[in-house]
Amino acid sequence: MLSLVEENYLKAIYHLSDAGKSAVTTNALADNMNNRAASVTDMIKRLSTKGVISYEKYRGVNISEKGRRAALKVIRKHRLWETFLVEKLNFNWDEVHEVAEQLEHIDSPLLIEKLDSFLGHPKVDPHGHPIPDKHGRIHEVKQVQLSEAKVGTQGVLHSVNDGSPKFLQYLSKIGIRIGARIEIVEIMEFDGSMEIIIDDEERVFISRQASENLLIREAT
Amino acid sequence: MLSLVEENYLKAIYHLSDAGKSAVTTNALADNMNNRAASVTDMIKRLSTKGVISYEKYRGVNISEKGRRAALKVIRKHRLWETFLVEKLNFNWDEVHEVAEQLEHIDSPLLIEKLDSFLGHPKVDPHGHPIPDKHGRIHEVKQVQLSEAKVGTQGVLHSVNDGSPKFLQYLSKIGIRIGARIEIVEIMEFDGSMEIIIDDEERVFISRQASENLLIREAT
């Protein structure tokens, strides 16, 4: 059994390791969790004892299969709750993260199964992120950072990397939503900003930073 | 700001004091929280420092106005979540308590307001208990323990005192639900058990212990 704090660390490790593909350093974790490195070392040892990560001193941590499953359970709950908040309670997509951070730790398999059916077994959350099924399976969709695409690329906004209220409010303001059609008109050499057309209507300029956080599925 | 554990103590104090009407002893609290008396003394001191209870050594604790408001907020959340679980997620009324014990600590006023409207501003939870409004006001309904009524009494089951799964499953089994009409046919002198008619149909015998936990609104 993992504590609430342990679950949060594990989730951070999962995300920082890009779903287990790479190792995570102590400092990266400390940064992400807003804790000191020494505290992270403490926790790492505990998580290692519990078998959810593997750890070699000074070498960073890797999530184990057991840890991956635990992390995906929390992520499944987080994303289902976010969907509930937006679809049923009419939250805006920029208001859900903090609340879902709390709800994701509620421990009741029955609740999650019932919530899942209540929502109609959604595949993605309001930010376009896939919701793992009860066995921890995710159907990843091939998507590209807008910043990596070239002029002329057309696609559909599939998800956002940055879920912060500030970013999401900015997107709403300029008319970008999940599912919107996006076409790259021009890319500015000097700062990487780009001009795009949204839904064949609006032309807007977005910064390089913004385009890095927009993931599109390219039209073929 | 109260911790999760502090909220649980405060809620227990509220209930054990009959909504603040009487003092609560250390042992009663220890019993209720499944902790040792020494631990309770610790916590009592902390709650007293925070101003949510008043405490005189060896004299038990009394909830303060500030404490009462805090307790009612938790109770409001608990009962709204129970209603959600039963009305929207199709939980049985005997399955909701444990989950609601977790959900009641989620801290988001916006969430609770939205949940309240989603549910249509319910006045009572699935066990017939009144849901405090956002200002902590409760509309108590005049109700009597079935065990205190006399032969011939007719009324409607309004709420249950004991919310344990075992009791609720028993009630379901013999056909008793909130809102059912109940008429007392006979009371056995020797053990206080009684024969009742449910919804003018079923005749059943229930123990004194059961009748003490059934609260009816008498028909006038």
Place this chain on the structure above:
DNA sequence: ACTATTTTTTAGGTGAACCTAAATTTATAT
């Protein structure tokens, strides 16, 4: 009224999850 019993508190200890300061290991730069 005084002793025995019960209730409550105090004293001191534990693990979880943090901290700072110091020591150690690894990485970087010339």
Place this chain on the structure above:
DNA sequence: ATATAAATTTAGGTTCACCTAAAAAATAGT
């Protein structure tokens, strides 16, 4: 290659929420 810098760990300390054992106060019984 070695000195310096950066990253990480160790050592020791804190608060919260529990514990046991012992002491103190309140209550009950004769």
